[in-house]
Amino acid sequence: MESMLHDELIFMKYPAKEREVLLKELTGILKDRGYVKDSYSEALLTRERKYPTGLNTPGVPLAMPHAEAQHVNKPAILVARLTEPVQFKEMGNSGRDVMAKFVFMLAVRDPEGHLAMLSKFMSIFSQENQLKELYAIEDKQALREELEKILA
DSSP states (O other): OOOSEEEEEEEEEEOOSOHHHHHHHHHHHHHHTTSBOTTHHHHHHHHHHHSOOEEOOSSSOEEOOBOOGGGBSSOEEEEEEEEEEEEEEBTTTOOOEEEEEEEEEEEOSOHHHHHHHHHHHHHHHTOHHHHHHHHHOOOHHHHHHHHHHHHO
C-alpha cells in the first residue's frame, strides 16, 4: 500500500488558537495540494460539529478530524503538532473538551481501509509512553518514518 504520509503534510510547530480556523487552514492545505475536493472543508466542519473527534489520550490529547470519502481526491494524512493546545470536543459526544496538541487529519477514499487505519492509530494512542515519544520527535522525516511503522 502506498504511504498516505508525505513530508509536505507534516507540520512540526503549527500555530493555532481556535478549532474552526485551524480546521479551515488545514483543509485548505489539503485542497491546495490536490488531495481533497473543494467540498472537503465544509464536509469536515459539519462532521466535526456532529461527530467530534477529540481524544483525551494519555500523555498527548489529540484530534482526528476527517470527512467522507466522496470529498477526497487522493488519500493522505495531514499531521500537525500544535504550538498551543486547541479545544476540540471529545469523540463519543460526551460534551467534554479535549485540549488537543496533535492533529491527524485523515483524507481517506476507502471506508474499510479507514477503519483498519483507525485501529492501528488507536493501538499507539492507548500507549502513553509511545504517544509521548511520537510527540517529542522534532524532525518531520523521523516523525513520518515512525508513523509509517505504526500504519504498516
